[in-house]
Amino acid sequence: MDGKKALYYGAIALAILIGISVVLSVISAIIGLVGTVISGIVSLAVLAGIVYVAYKAGSWLLGGDDAGSLDSIGSGSSSTSLDAGASRQDRLRQQYVEGQISEAEFERRIGEELETEEVDEIDRELERER
Structure with missing residues (x-):
């Protein structure tokens, strides 16, 4: 194999590695964004639950x-x-x-x-x- 072919195959391998790296980075960013959204929803649900319990407890303590x-x-x-x-x-x-x-x-x-x-x-x- 001559030097030009080796350089050509090396360039193709490098391009494939860069492409895979970009795709994995995008997938990682999407998974991170989805995780952040789910975390926010869960946090809001927990906060709503705490507010509801505090409201009911206050209502019960004040006479219903x-x-x-x-x-x-x-x-x-x-x-x-x-x-x-x-x-x-x-x-x-x-x-x-x-x-x-x-x-x-x-x-x-x-x-x-x-x-x-x-x-x-x-x-x-x-x-x-x-």
Whole structure:
């Protein structure tokens, strides 16, 4: 084999090695990018889980009714009994939906709330007439 052929084959081998190196670098970069995206998604999912657990724990510690308990704490006597009745009914509906109370218990408690609400409404009307 003469020197020109050896040089030719050497150049081809070098070109193939450079091509393989470029392809492997691109594949490595793609795998790194995919790994970064997956890592970001997992981190966001874990963060969302932590925020959800903190929200539920705070809700549980504050009494279970997020909006109702904050409204009743902040508003004091300015909230009407209609708002309180609606809040109690919403709380009962939420307990029923979450399975904390049975259907019979839900119906019994809602009935009591409606009776209490009617009595309160009659008392308000009598008070207005005076």
